[in-house]
Amino acid sequence: MNRLVPLALAAALLAGCTAGAGGQEPPRREGGTGPFTLVTGRDTTGYLRPLLDRWNRSRPAERVTLLELPEAADEQRAQMVANLQARSDRYDVLGLDVVWTAEFADAGWIVPLERSMFPLDRFLPPVVDTAVYRGKLWAVPYTSNAGLLYYRKDLLAKEGLAPPRTWAELREQARALHEEYGVGGYAGQFLAYEGLTVNFAEAVQSAGGGPILSPDGTRVTMDAAGAKAGLDFLVGGLREGWIPKESLSYKEEESRLAFQEGRLAFARNWPPAYGPATQSEIAGRFAVTRLPGLDGPGSSTLGGTNLALSAFSKRQKSAVEFIRYFTGLENQRRVLTDGSFPPVWTELYDDPALIRRFPYLPVLKESILSARPRPVSANYDQVSLAIAGAVSGALTPPFEESSDDVVASLKGQLNEIIRAP
Structure with a gap:
């Protein structure tokens, strides 16, 4: 266990809490030690409880109770929001999707944390950025994530091909492998x-095309030409058939199964898809690389979970110490080895023993370092719905909408959302 912050330092942190980014004043809590709760999405791997048991054995007076929410992120958010809007003290430490930072901070549901209490300089820099909103640290990174390109290395080897680095190479290879081996392209x-x-x-x-919104979420910064090129890449693949039409119904699980069952030559997915593929019929016949882009390696989107402190918690001192413990180096190693989730400490990606066990770590590190957060907005839910709706319409046959019109319409919708009170 890493050394924990003294209570005096935690008290100083809480005494300095300021209003939320949106101007709402979080409640002050005196004292604040004792049993508390960690609320997060369902633990599907079983790795969490041993970590919590280690804390509870050493801190019996400050036991942590795990409250598991549904696996789906939107259901997690709905339950957390309902609790926090009621100003309930049932939740203490919140496991937040990285895209919720701005919303929860702006609403005054979480409190800012003191940067010096956490070894942020040893974390991957883009991951730290997901916990910062308008210059303040609102959470501590716990797990990270970045999209990877999974590919059939056996099929590429038969054709004497290297993994694609550009969209043009991906298109050419996906079409060729589809014609030669009867597999879906991408x-x-x-x-x-x-x-x-x-x-x-x-x-x-x-x-x-740059980020879709500015870092503070106040402007639409998406470049129209870049957005059109990105949309044309996806629409073109569906129109030409090297992106199979059934992929319009794919979420993470469907795309994972399609790839590991040998129905795809290439698939974009997150790192947790790697382990199941090593136990599938394509075991030993696949590898991962960075996502391709227009003119070279592309840029992934950051995912992951951050730990935040509820503004309505009555056990804030204990909760802060727990966040330090849970994001420490030893536990971060276990997050990877026992839970198969990407850690946030940079040095773990360079550990030879871990690389032998998780060969994708060097590529994942490159992907995270070149990744960008999703659009930062206190109204992220509306932003995401607008983007998904507009893009889905463009991808659906008979492809009647031009990319120019879709991008222009989307920029208009986003402007309305970020200007809404």
Whole structure:
């Protein structure tokens, strides 16, 4: 266990809490030690409880209770929002999707944290950025994530091909492998949900279209030419058939199964898809690389979970110490080895023993370092719905909408959302 912050330092942190980014004053809590709760999405791997048991054995007077929410991110958010809007003290430490930072901070539901209390200089820099909003640290990174290109290395080897670095190479290889071996070419997550927002954001970034919104979420900064190029890449693949039409119904699980069952030559997915593929019929016949882009390697979207402190918690001192413990180096190693989730400490990506066990770590590190957060907005839910809706319409046959019109309409919708009170 890493050394924990003294209570005096935690008290100083809480005494200095300021109003939320939106101007709402978080409640002050005196004292604040004792049993508390950690609320997060369902633990599907079983790795969490041993970590919590270690804390509870050493801190019996400050036991942590795990409250598991549904696996789906939108259901997690709905339950957390309902609790926080009621100013309930049932939740203490919140496991937040990285895209919720701005919303929860702006609403005054979480409190800012003191940067010096956490070894942020040893974390991957883009991951730290997901926990910062308008100059303040509102959470501490716990797990990270970035999209990777999964590919059939056996099929590429038979054709004497190197993994694609550009969209043109991906298109050419996907078409060739489809014709030669009867497999689908390429797929991502193209159902009209958060996954489609992610895939579109990656396409825009990878075409040089810049971030969709400014870092403070006050301006639409998406370059129209880059956005059009990214959308044309996806629409063109569906129109030409090297992106199979069934991928319009794919979420992460469907695309994972399609790839590991040998139905795809290439697939965009997150790192947790790697482990199941090593136990599938394509075990030993696949590898991962960075996502391709318009003129070279592309840019992924950052995912992951951050730990935040509820503004309504009555056990804030204990909760802060727990966040330090849970994001420490030893536990971060276990997050990877026991849970198969990408850690946030940079040095773990360079550990030879871990690389032997998780060969994708060097590529994942490159992907995270070149990745960008999703659009930062206190109204992120509306932003994501607008993006997914507009892009889904463009991807659906008979492809009647021009990319120019879709991009122009989307920029208009985004401007209305970010200007809404």
